[in-house]
Amino acid sequence: MSILLLWAAEKRLRVSRLPPGPTRWPIVGNLMQIGILPHKDMAHFCSSYGPLVYLRLGTVDAITTYDPAVVREILVRQDDLFASRPKLVSGFQLSYGGRGIAFAPMGPQWKRLRRTCVEHLLTARRFESFAGNRALEALHLMRDVREKACKGEIIEVSQVLGAFTMNNVTRMLLGRRYLGTDPAEAAELLSLTDQLSCLQGSFYPGDYLPLWRWLVDFFVGTEKKIREISRSLDGFLQRIIDEHRQAIEAKNQTDGGRGENSDFVDVLLSLQMDVREIKAIMLDIFEGGTDTSAVAIEWAMAEAIKNPKVLERAREELDRVVGPDRMVRESDLGDLNYLRCIVRETFRMHPPVPLLVPHESTQATELMGYDIPAKTRVFINAHALGRNKRVWGDDADEFQPERHLPAADGEKVEVLRKGELEILPFGAGKRRCPGVTGGMTLVLLALANLFHGFDWEALEEIDMEEAFGLVLRKAKPLRAMARPRLAPALFQ
Numbered sequence: 001m002s003i004l005l006l007w008a009a010e011k012r013l014r015v016s017r018l019p020p021g022p023t024r025w026p027i028v029g030n031l032m033q034i035g036i037l038p039h040k041d042m043a044h045f046c047s048s049y050g051p052l053v054y055l056r057l058g059t060v061d062a063i064t065t066y067d068p069a070v071v072r073e074i075l076v077r078q079d080d081l082f083a084s085r086p087k088l089v090s091g092f093q094l095s096y097g098g099r100g101i102a103f104a105p106m107g108p109q110w111k112r113l114r115r116t117c118v119e120h121l122l123t124a125r126r127f128e129s130f131a132g133n134r135a136l137e138a139l140h141l142m143r144d145v146r147e148k149a150c151k152g153e154i155i156e157v158s159q160v161l162g163a164f165t166m167n168n169v170t171r172m173l174l175g176r177r178y179l180g181t182d183p184a185e186a187a188e189l190l191s192l193t194d195q196l197s198c199l200q201g202s203f204y205p206g207d208y209l210p211l212w213r214w215l216v217d218f219f220v221g222t223e224k225k226i227r228e229i230s231r232s233l234d235g236f237l238q239r240i241i242d243e244h245r246q247a248i249e250a251k252n253q254t255d256g257g258r259g260e261n262s263d264f265v266d267v268l269l270s271l272q273m274d275v276r277e278i279k280a281i282m283l284d285i286f287e288g289g290t291d292t293s294a295v296a297i298e299w300a301m302a303e304a305i306k307n308p309k310v311l312e313r314a315r316e317e318l319d320r321v322v323g324p325d326r327m328v329r330e331s332d333l334g335d336l337n338y339l340r341c342i343v344r345e346t347f348r349m350h351p352p353v354p355l356l357v358p359h360e361s362t363q364a365t366e367l368m369g370y371d372i373p374a375k376t377r378v379f380i381n382a383h384a385l386g387r388n389k390r391v392w393g394d395d396a397d398e399f400q401p402e403r404h405l406p407a408a409d410g411e412k413v414e415v416l417r418k419g420e421l422e423i424l425p426f427g428a429g430k431r432r433c434p435g436v437t438g439g440m441t442l443v444l445l446a447l448a449n450l451f452h453g454f455d456w457e458a459l460e461e462i463d464m465e466e467a468f469g470l471v472l473r474k475a476k477p478l479r480a481m482a483r484p485r486l487a488p489a490l491f492q
Contacts, residue, residue: 019063019370021045021054029056031208037468038203039354042066043384052368058208060086062377063367066384068391071421073367074359074378075429083430086360086377088207090199093226094233100280101434102288102357103200113277114434120267121285122434131330133171134441137164138449139491140177142327145454146491149482154459157301157478161294162190164446169289172438173282174240175263192236195229196283197291201470237279244269288435291471292352293442296425299350300342300447302478303399306462310401311451314339315485318452327490328448330441336448340413341401343443347415347425348392349399354383354472356427382424383472391422415440454482 022045024030034041034057042064045053051067065071074082084106085091091103101117104110120126141164148155166189167177178189204222206213217223244265262270264285268278304311317338322328333339359378366372389396392403406413416423416436426433433439450456458480465475484491 017369017371019052019054019368019372020049021056022049024056027058028209029058031057031205034203037466038379039381039383039468039472042355042379042381043387046381046384052370054370057377058205059210060208060377061373061375062379063372064379064381066381066388068385068388068421070368071380071385071424071428074380075421075427078365078367079429081363081365082359082361082378084360084362085431086207086358086375088200088358089204089213089223090202090226091357093230094196094200095283096276096280099274099277100284102284105360106362106430113281116271116273117281118434120271121264122438124437127437130168130172134168134330134445137168137171137177138445139327140164140167141446142449142453143491145450145482146484146488149454149484152481154479155482157480158294158298158474161297161446162290165290165294165297165442166190166193168442169286171263172289173264173285175244175265188236192229192233193286193290195225196233196287197470199226199229200287201468203468233283234279237282240265240282241269241275241278285435287470288433289438289442292425293439293446295352295471295473296343296346296350296439296443297446298474298478300346300443301450301456301480302462302464302474303346303349304342304451305456305458305478305480306464307399310342310399311456314342314447314451318448322448322452324486325490327486328445328452330445333441333444333448334412336444337405337413338401339444339448339451340415341404343440343447344404344413344415344423345399345401348386348423349397350472351382351386351423351425352471353425353427354381354466354468356380356382356424357431357470359431380424380427382427385421386423388422415444453484453486455485457481457483 022030022033025032042053043066045055046064046066052063052065052070055062055064065074085098085103087098087105088103092098095103098104099109099113101110101113104113141160144160144163145155170176170178170189199222202222204216205220206216206222209216248266248269265278265282268281304314317336318328321335322332356379359380361372361374361376361378364372364374386392387396404413416426421428426436426439458478462478463474463476467473467475
Protein backbone atom coordinates (compact mmCIF):
# COMPACT_ATOMS: atom_id res chain seq x y z
CA MET A 1 0.00 0.00 0.00
CA SER A 2 2.79 2.44 0.90
CA ILE A 3 4.51 1.82 -2.46
CA LEU A 4 1.23 2.49 -4.30
CA LEU A 5 0.79 5.75 -2.43
CA LEU A 6 4.32 6.80 -3.31
CA TRP A 7 3.72 5.91 -6.97
CA ALA A 8 0.52 7.96 -7.02
CA ALA A 9 2.29 10.93 -5.48
CA GLU A 10 5.09 10.68 -8.05
CA LYS A 11 2.52 10.57 -10.87
CA ARG A 12 0.85 13.75 -9.62
CA LEU A 13 4.23 15.49 -9.43
CA ARG A 14 5.08 14.57 -13.01
CA VAL A 15 2.10 16.47 -14.40
CA SER A 16 3.00 19.61 -12.42
CA ARG A 17 5.38 22.28 -13.65
CA LEU A 18 8.03 21.56 -11.06
CA PRO A 19 11.45 23.23 -11.08
CA PRO A 20 14.24 21.20 -12.70
CA GLY A 21 16.32 18.86 -10.58
CA PRO A 22 18.35 15.66 -10.49
CA THR A 23 16.84 12.30 -11.44
CA ARG A 24 14.96 10.73 -8.55
CA TRP A 25 15.32 7.16 -7.31
CA PRO A 26 12.29 5.05 -6.35
CA ILE A 27 11.03 5.57 -2.77
CA VAL A 28 14.08 7.54 -1.50
CA GLY A 29 13.99 10.11 -4.30
CA ASN A 30 17.13 12.29 -4.08
CA LEU A 31 17.77 11.52 -0.42
CA MET A 32 20.78 9.31 -1.10
CA GLN A 33 22.37 12.10 -3.17
CA ILE A 34 22.74 14.28 -0.07
CA GLY A 35 26.07 13.58 1.63
CA ILE A 36 27.88 14.78 4.76
CA LEU A 37 28.04 18.38 3.45
CA PRO A 38 24.44 19.01 2.27
CA HIS A 39 25.05 22.70 1.56
CA LYS A 40 27.72 21.81 -1.01
CA ASP A 41 25.60 19.08 -2.60
CA MET A 42 22.70 21.50 -2.96
CA ALA A 43 25.00 24.17 -4.40
CA HIS A 44 26.16 21.62 -6.98
CA PHE A 45 22.54 20.90 -7.93
CA CYS A 46 21.91 24.63 -8.46
CA SER A 47 25.02 25.02 -10.60
CA SER A 48 23.84 22.06 -12.73
CA TYR A 49 20.09 22.65 -13.00
CA GLY A 50 19.51 26.35 -12.42
CA PRO A 51 18.87 28.87 -9.65
CA LEU A 52 15.78 27.03 -8.36
CA VAL A 53 16.05 23.25 -7.96
CA TYR A 54 13.40 20.70 -7.04
CA LEU A 55 14.35 17.70 -4.89
CA ARG A 56 12.23 14.78 -3.80
CA LEU A 57 13.61 13.75 -0.40
CA GLY A 58 11.87 10.51 0.42
CA THR A 59 8.20 11.52 0.61
CA VAL A 60 8.97 15.23 1.03
CA ASP A 61 8.88 17.89 -1.69
CA ALA A 62 11.82 20.27 -1.36
CA ILE A 63 13.38 23.18 -3.20
CA THR A 64 16.77 24.84 -2.80
CA THR A 65 18.37 28.01 -4.14
CA TYR A 66 21.42 30.23 -3.88
CA ASP A 67 20.13 32.99 -6.14
CA PRO A 68 19.24 36.41 -4.62
CA ALA A 69 16.26 36.88 -6.96
CA VAL A 70 14.73 33.57 -5.89
CA VAL A 71 15.53 34.30 -2.23
CA ARG A 72 13.75 37.65 -2.54
CA GLU A 73 10.67 35.94 -3.97
CA ILE A 74 10.62 33.42 -1.10
CA LEU A 75 11.60 35.57 1.89
CA VAL A 76 10.10 38.91 0.84
CA ARG A 77 7.38 38.78 -1.79
CA GLN A 78 5.88 35.46 -0.68
CA ASP A 79 7.12 35.50 2.90
CA ASP A 80 3.63 34.80 4.28
CA LEU A 81 3.45 31.53 2.31
CA PHE A 82 6.98 30.33 3.12
CA ALA A 83 7.37 31.45 6.74
CA SER A 84 6.37 28.20 8.42
CA ARG A 85 8.65 25.41 9.68
CA PRO A 86 8.59 21.69 8.89
CA LYS A 87 7.90 19.35 11.77
CA LEU A 88 11.40 17.88 12.14
CA VAL A 89 11.75 15.14 14.74
CA SER A 90 14.62 16.79 16.63
CA GLY A 91 13.36 20.37 16.39
CA PHE A 92 9.82 19.42 17.42
CA GLN A 93 10.75 17.25 20.40
CA LEU A 94 13.60 19.42 21.69
CA SER A 95 11.42 22.56 21.52
CA TYR A 96 8.68 21.03 23.67
CA GLY A 97 6.38 20.26 20.78
CA GLY A 98 7.25 23.33 18.71
CA ARG A 99 6.77 25.83 21.55
CA GLY A 100 9.96 27.78 20.86
CA ILE A 101 10.54 30.53 18.32
CA ALA A 102 13.06 28.87 16.00
CA PHE A 103 11.17 25.65 15.16
CA ALA A 104 7.53 26.53 15.77
CA PRO A 105 5.23 26.43 12.71
CA MET A 106 3.66 29.68 11.56
CA GLY A 107 0.55 30.52 13.55
CA PRO A 108 -0.86 32.52 16.48
CA GLN A 109 1.33 30.77 19.06
CA TRP A 110 4.55 31.60 17.20
CA LYS A 111 3.48 35.22 16.69
CA ARG A 112 2.71 35.57 20.40
CA LEU A 113 6.04 34.05 21.48
CA ARG A 114 8.08 36.18 19.08
CA ARG A 115 6.25 39.31 20.20
CA THR A 116 6.96 38.37 23.83
CA CYS A 117 10.69 38.03 23.14
CA VAL A 118 10.95 41.22 21.11
CA GLU A 119 8.95 43.34 23.56
CA HIS A 120 10.32 41.96 26.84
CA LEU A 121 13.72 40.37 26.21
CA LEU A 122 15.35 41.89 23.15
CA THR A 123 14.60 45.58 23.51
CA ALA A 124 17.37 48.13 22.97
CA ARG A 125 17.05 49.25 26.58
CA ARG A 126 17.46 45.74 27.97
CA PHE A 127 20.35 45.01 25.60
CA GLU A 128 22.10 48.17 26.77
CA SER A 129 21.56 47.18 30.41
CA PHE A 130 23.91 44.23 29.89
CA ALA A 131 26.74 46.34 28.41
CA GLY A 132 28.66 46.17 31.70
CA ASN A 133 28.45 42.37 31.68
CA ARG A 134 29.74 42.25 28.11
CA ALA A 135 32.70 44.42 29.11
CA LEU A 136 33.48 42.12 32.05
CA GLU A 137 33.33 39.03 29.84
CA ALA A 138 35.62 40.69 27.29
CA LEU A 139 38.11 41.32 30.10
CA HIS A 140 37.80 37.68 31.26
CA LEU A 141 38.48 36.59 27.68
CA MET A 142 41.60 38.75 27.46
CA ARG A 143 42.89 37.56 30.83
CA ASP A 144 42.34 33.95 29.89
CA VAL A 145 44.22 34.29 26.61
CA ARG A 146 47.02 36.32 28.20
CA GLU A 147 47.52 33.76 30.96
CA LYS A 148 47.88 30.98 28.40
CA ALA A 149 50.10 33.13 26.18
CA CYS A 150 52.49 33.99 29.02
CA LYS A 151 52.84 30.28 29.81
CA GLY A 152 53.60 29.51 26.17
CA GLU A 153 50.44 27.39 25.89
CA ILE A 154 48.64 26.73 22.63
CA ILE A 155 45.35 28.61 22.47
CA GLU A 156 42.40 26.36 21.68
CA VAL A 157 40.46 29.18 20.08
CA SER A 158 37.04 27.50 20.01
CA GLN A 159 37.24 26.83 23.76
CA VAL A 160 38.02 30.39 24.84
CA LEU A 161 35.42 31.77 22.44
CA GLY A 162 32.84 29.25 23.62
CA ALA A 163 33.37 30.42 27.21
CA PHE A 164 33.07 34.07 26.16
CA THR A 165 29.80 33.66 24.28
CA MET A 166 28.29 31.19 26.75
CA ASN A 167 28.98 33.42 29.75
CA ASN A 168 27.50 36.43 28.00
CA VAL A 169 24.35 34.44 27.28
CA THR A 170 24.07 32.97 30.79
CA ARG A 171 24.52 36.40 32.35
CA MET A 172 21.56 37.68 30.30
CA LEU A 173 19.43 34.58 30.55
CA LEU A 174 20.23 33.20 34.00
CA GLY A 175 21.80 36.09 35.89
CA ARG A 176 25.29 34.61 36.32
CA ARG A 177 28.28 33.28 34.45
CA TYR A 178 28.67 29.51 34.30
CA LEU A 179 32.06 28.77 32.73
CA GLY A 180 34.92 29.45 35.09
CA THR A 181 32.81 28.99 38.24
CA ASP A 182 31.46 25.51 38.96
CA PRO A 183 33.44 23.09 36.70
CA ALA A 184 30.89 20.27 36.89
CA GLU A 185 27.94 22.54 36.14
CA ALA A 186 29.84 24.21 33.29
CA ALA A 187 30.81 20.86 31.78
CA GLU A 188 27.18 19.74 31.92
CA LEU A 189 25.99 22.91 30.19
CA LEU A 190 28.60 22.70 27.43
CA SER A 191 27.87 19.03 26.82
CA LEU A 192 24.12 19.62 26.62
CA THR A 193 24.39 22.55 24.20
CA ASP A 194 26.86 20.66 21.97
CA GLN A 195 24.51 17.67 21.79
CA LEU A 196 21.54 19.95 21.16
CA SER A 197 23.27 21.63 18.20
CA CYS A 198 24.41 18.30 16.78
CA LEU A 199 20.94 16.73 16.92
CA GLN A 200 19.09 19.73 15.53
CA GLY A 201 21.56 20.02 12.67
CA SER A 202 21.53 16.39 11.63
CA PHE A 203 20.04 15.41 8.26
CA TYR A 204 17.91 12.64 9.79
CA PRO A 205 16.42 10.22 7.19
CA GLY A 206 13.43 9.56 9.46
CA ASP A 207 12.24 13.12 8.73
CA TYR A 208 11.87 12.18 5.06
CA LEU A 209 10.74 8.55 5.23
CA PRO A 210 8.00 8.56 7.89
CA LEU A 211 6.68 5.11 6.92
CA TRP A 212 10.15 3.69 7.49
CA ARG A 213 11.04 5.88 10.46
CA TRP A 214 10.98 3.03 12.97
CA LEU A 215 13.42 1.04 10.85
CA VAL A 216 15.73 4.02 10.33
CA ASP A 217 15.82 4.69 14.05
CA PHE A 218 16.47 1.01 14.78
CA PHE A 219 19.77 1.24 12.88
CA VAL A 220 20.69 4.89 13.55
CA GLY A 221 19.32 5.40 17.08
CA THR A 222 18.76 9.13 16.56
CA GLU A 223 15.40 9.32 18.30
CA LYS A 224 16.71 7.48 21.33
CA LYS A 225 19.45 10.12 21.59
CA ILE A 226 16.85 12.86 21.21
CA ARG A 227 14.80 11.45 24.09
CA GLU A 228 17.89 11.16 26.29
CA ILE A 229 19.11 14.70 25.64
CA SER A 230 15.55 16.00 26.02
CA ARG A 231 15.29 14.51 29.52
CA SER A 232 18.71 15.91 30.51
CA LEU A 233 17.91 19.36 29.15
CA ASP A 234 14.52 19.40 30.84
CA GLY A 235 16.09 18.55 34.18
CA PHE A 236 18.70 21.27 33.81
CA LEU A 237 16.16 23.90 32.77
CA GLN A 238 13.75 22.94 35.55
CA ARG A 239 16.53 23.43 38.14
CA ILE A 240 17.20 26.89 36.75
CA ILE A 241 13.51 27.84 36.89
CA ASP A 242 13.15 26.48 40.45
CA GLU A 243 16.21 28.48 41.57
CA HIS A 244 14.75 31.67 40.11
CA ARG A 245 11.35 31.09 41.70
CA GLN A 246 12.98 30.53 45.08
CA ALA A 247 15.09 33.67 44.70
CA ILE A 248 12.03 35.75 43.80
CA GLU A 249 10.15 34.43 46.82
CA ALA A 250 13.13 35.00 49.12
CA LYS A 251 13.47 38.63 48.01
CA ASN A 252 9.70 39.11 48.14
CA GLN A 253 9.81 40.80 44.73
CA THR A 254 6.26 41.99 44.33
CA ASP A 255 7.02 43.26 40.81
CA GLY A 256 7.67 39.70 39.63
CA GLY A 257 11.39 40.22 39.08
CA ARG A 258 11.18 43.22 36.77
CA GLY A 259 13.89 45.18 38.59
CA GLU A 260 17.03 46.55 36.98
CA ASN A 261 18.98 43.41 37.86
CA SER A 262 16.39 40.98 36.50
CA ASP A 263 17.54 38.48 33.93
CA PHE A 264 15.56 36.90 31.08
CA VAL A 265 14.24 34.02 33.18
CA ASP A 266 12.94 36.48 35.79
CA VAL A 267 11.09 38.34 33.05
CA LEU A 268 9.62 35.15 31.54
CA LEU A 269 8.41 33.99 34.95
CA SER A 270 6.81 37.39 35.59
CA LEU A 271 4.74 36.97 32.41
CA GLN A 272 3.03 33.85 33.78
CA MET A 273 3.88 31.84 30.67
CA ASP A 274 3.48 28.09 30.21
CA VAL A 275 6.61 26.52 31.70
CA ARG A 276 7.16 24.53 28.50
CA GLU A 277 7.22 27.77 26.51
CA ILE A 278 9.73 29.26 28.97
CA LYS A 279 12.00 26.25 28.58
CA ALA A 280 11.71 26.29 24.78
CA ILE A 281 12.63 29.99 24.65
CA MET A 282 15.58 29.37 26.98
CA LEU A 283 16.85 26.69 24.59
CA ASP A 284 16.44 29.02 21.61
CA ILE A 285 18.52 31.68 23.37
CA PHE A 286 21.18 29.19 24.46
CA GLU A 287 21.60 27.79 20.98
CA GLY A 288 21.11 30.98 19.00
CA GLY A 289 23.38 33.09 21.19
CA THR A 290 26.35 30.82 21.86
CA ASP A 291 27.39 28.51 19.04
CA THR A 292 26.58 30.87 16.17
CA SER A 293 28.63 33.77 17.58
CA ALA A 294 31.57 31.63 18.68
CA VAL A 295 31.76 29.86 15.31
CA ALA A 296 31.63 33.15 13.40
CA ILE A 297 34.48 34.59 15.50
CA GLU A 298 36.60 31.46 14.98
CA TRP A 299 36.12 31.58 11.19
CA ALA A 300 37.04 35.28 11.16
CA MET A 301 40.19 34.63 13.20
CA ALA A 302 41.18 31.71 10.99
CA GLU A 303 40.82 33.83 7.84
CA ALA A 304 42.70 36.78 9.36
CA ILE A 305 45.60 34.66 10.64
CA LYS A 306 45.72 32.88 7.30
CA ASN A 307 45.92 36.29 5.56
CA PRO A 308 48.56 38.30 7.50
CA LYS A 309 47.91 41.50 5.53
CA VAL A 310 44.29 41.44 6.73
CA LEU A 311 45.38 40.99 10.35
CA GLU A 312 47.98 43.76 10.05
CA ARG A 313 45.48 46.22 8.59
CA ALA A 314 43.01 45.43 11.38
CA ARG A 315 45.70 46.06 14.01
CA GLU A 316 46.70 49.36 12.39
CA GLU A 317 43.09 50.52 12.57
CA LEU A 318 42.78 49.44 16.20
CA ASP A 319 46.02 51.22 17.14
CA ARG A 320 44.71 54.37 15.47
CA VAL A 321 41.18 54.30 16.93
CA VAL A 322 41.83 52.73 20.35
CA GLY A 323 45.56 53.18 20.93
CA PRO A 324 47.95 51.13 23.08
CA ASP A 325 46.96 52.61 26.44
CA ARG A 326 43.52 51.07 26.96
CA MET A 327 41.29 48.14 26.08
CA VAL A 328 38.66 48.23 23.35
CA ARG A 329 35.31 49.61 24.45
CA GLU A 330 31.96 48.76 22.93
CA SER A 331 31.62 52.40 21.92
CA ASP A 332 34.68 51.97 19.64
CA LEU A 333 33.04 49.35 17.44
CA GLY A 334 31.23 51.83 15.20
CA ASP A 335 34.56 53.49 14.27
CA LEU A 336 36.32 50.26 13.26
CA ASN A 337 35.37 50.18 9.59
CA TYR A 338 37.93 47.62 8.47
CA LEU A 339 37.07 45.27 11.34
CA ARG A 340 33.44 45.55 10.30
CA CYS A 341 34.50 44.62 6.76
CA ILE A 342 36.20 41.51 8.17
CA VAL A 343 33.00 40.49 9.96
CA ARG A 344 30.90 41.19 6.88
CA GLU A 345 33.24 39.12 4.71
CA THR A 346 33.15 36.32 7.29
CA PHE A 347 29.34 36.31 7.23
CA ARG A 348 29.51 36.17 3.42
CA MET A 349 31.88 33.20 3.22
CA HIS A 350 31.09 31.42 6.48
CA PRO A 351 27.47 32.07 7.52
CA PRO A 352 27.01 30.29 10.88
CA VAL A 353 23.86 28.46 9.71
CA PRO A 354 24.69 27.36 6.13
CA LEU A 355 21.19 26.27 5.03
CA LEU A 356 19.36 28.49 7.52
CA VAL A 357 16.60 26.74 9.48
CA PRO A 358 14.38 25.09 6.83
CA HIS A 359 11.20 26.91 5.78
CA GLU A 360 7.98 25.22 4.64
CA SER A 361 5.23 26.44 2.33
CA THR A 362 1.78 26.62 3.88
CA GLN A 363 -0.08 26.25 0.56
CA ALA A 364 0.55 25.59 -3.11
CA THR A 365 1.96 28.56 -5.02
CA GLU A 366 3.83 29.59 -8.13
CA LEU A 367 7.49 30.51 -7.84
CA MET A 368 9.61 31.81 -10.73
CA GLY A 369 7.11 30.28 -13.17
CA TYR A 370 7.05 26.85 -11.49
CA ASP A 371 4.41 25.10 -9.39
CA ILE A 372 5.39 24.61 -5.76
CA PRO A 373 3.20 22.15 -3.79
CA ALA A 374 1.96 22.86 -0.30
CA LYS A 375 4.21 21.54 2.49
CA THR A 376 7.31 21.97 0.31
CA ARG A 377 10.50 22.18 2.38
CA VAL A 378 12.71 25.14 1.50
CA PHE A 379 16.50 25.17 1.87
CA ILE A 380 17.99 28.65 1.44
CA ASN A 381 21.68 27.99 0.81
CA ALA A 382 23.23 30.97 2.59
CA HIS A 383 26.69 29.42 2.25
CA ALA A 384 26.48 29.14 -1.55
CA LEU A 385 24.69 32.50 -1.80
CA GLY A 386 27.77 34.22 -0.38
CA ARG A 387 30.00 32.46 -2.92
CA ASN A 388 27.77 32.95 -5.97
CA LYS A 389 30.17 34.23 -8.64
CA ARG A 390 27.36 35.91 -10.54
CA VAL A 391 26.89 38.11 -7.48
CA TRP A 392 30.41 38.44 -6.08
CA GLY A 393 32.65 37.93 -9.12
CA ASP A 394 35.30 35.39 -10.00
CA ASP A 395 37.12 35.98 -6.69
CA ALA A 396 34.06 34.96 -4.65
CA ASP A 397 36.03 32.14 -2.98
CA GLU A 398 38.74 34.52 -1.76
CA PHE A 399 38.61 36.27 1.61
CA GLN A 400 38.83 39.98 0.76
CA PRO A 401 37.38 42.37 3.37
CA GLU A 402 38.35 45.31 1.14
CA ARG A 403 35.45 44.51 -1.18
CA HIS A 404 33.10 45.97 1.45
CA LEU A 405 34.90 49.28 2.06
CA PRO A 406 32.69 52.30 1.29
CA ALA A 407 33.41 54.45 -1.74
CA ALA A 408 33.24 57.69 0.26
CA ASP A 409 35.60 58.56 3.13
CA GLY A 410 33.92 58.77 6.49
CA GLU A 411 31.03 56.53 5.52
CA LYS A 412 30.30 53.83 8.09
CA VAL A 413 30.39 50.20 7.05
CA GLU A 414 27.13 48.44 7.78
CA VAL A 415 27.85 44.78 8.56
CA LEU A 416 24.34 43.87 7.45
CA ARG A 417 22.52 46.25 5.13
CA LYS A 418 18.80 46.79 5.36
CA GLY A 419 16.93 44.77 2.76
CA GLU A 420 20.06 42.96 1.61
CA LEU A 421 19.69 39.31 0.57
CA GLU A 422 23.18 38.58 -0.77
CA ILE A 423 24.54 37.95 2.76
CA LEU A 424 22.21 36.04 5.10
CA PRO A 425 23.85 35.05 8.39
CA PHE A 426 20.63 35.63 10.33
CA GLY A 427 18.00 34.87 7.69
CA ALA A 428 15.38 37.34 6.46
CA GLY A 429 11.67 37.97 6.53
CA LYS A 430 9.40 36.94 9.38
CA ARG A 431 11.77 34.17 10.53
CA ARG A 432 14.83 36.41 10.71
CA CYS A 433 16.73 35.85 13.96
CA PRO A 434 15.51 38.45 16.49
CA GLY A 435 18.90 38.51 18.27
CA VAL A 436 20.86 40.09 15.41
CA THR A 437 22.12 43.07 17.42
CA GLY A 438 23.43 40.93 20.25
CA GLY A 439 25.11 38.43 17.96
CA MET A 440 26.91 41.07 15.90
CA THR A 441 28.04 42.96 19.00
CA LEU A 442 29.61 39.85 20.54
CA VAL A 443 31.45 39.01 17.31
CA LEU A 444 32.80 42.54 16.86
CA LEU A 445 33.72 42.94 20.54
CA ALA A 446 35.64 39.66 20.75
CA LEU A 447 37.52 40.18 17.47
CA ALA A 448 38.44 43.78 18.30
CA ASN A 449 39.88 42.77 21.68
CA LEU A 450 41.74 39.70 20.43
CA PHE A 451 43.28 41.52 17.44
CA HIS A 452 44.16 44.58 19.54
CA GLY A 453 45.56 42.70 22.51
CA PHE A 454 47.64 39.98 20.86
CA ASP A 455 49.83 39.01 17.96
CA TRP A 456 48.62 35.70 16.51
CA GLU A 457 50.51 32.92 14.78
CA ALA A 458 49.24 29.58 13.53
CA LEU A 459 51.22 26.47 14.45
CA GLU A 460 50.62 24.91 11.06
CA GLU A 461 48.76 25.59 7.85
CA ILE A 462 45.17 26.38 8.78
CA ASP A 463 42.71 23.75 7.60
CA MET A 464 39.51 25.43 6.34
CA GLU A 465 37.46 22.24 5.92
CA GLU A 466 33.92 22.40 7.27
CA ALA A 467 31.88 20.13 9.54
CA PHE A 468 28.17 20.38 8.69
CA GLY A 469 25.51 20.88 11.33
CA LEU A 470 22.85 23.37 12.23
CA VAL A 471 25.93 25.55 12.87
CA LEU A 472 28.82 25.21 10.41
CA ARG A 473 31.96 24.59 12.45
CA LYS A 474 35.56 24.18 11.38
CA ALA A 475 36.27 20.47 10.94
CA LYS A 476 39.64 21.05 12.61
CA PRO A 477 39.37 23.65 15.41
CA LEU A 478 41.77 26.59 15.22
CA ARG A 479 44.88 26.32 17.41
CA ALA A 480 47.29 29.24 17.59
CA MET A 481 49.97 30.96 19.66
CA ALA A 482 49.38 34.44 21.04
CA ARG A 483 51.81 37.15 22.17
CA PRO A 484 50.48 40.05 24.28
CA ARG A 485 50.75 43.51 22.66
CA LEU A 486 49.45 45.59 25.59
CA ALA A 487 50.86 46.45 29.00
CA PRO A 488 50.11 43.89 31.76
CA ALA A 489 48.36 46.54 33.85
CA LEU A 490 45.56 46.81 31.28
CA PHE A 491 44.54 43.21 31.96
CA GLN A 492 43.92 43.86 35.67
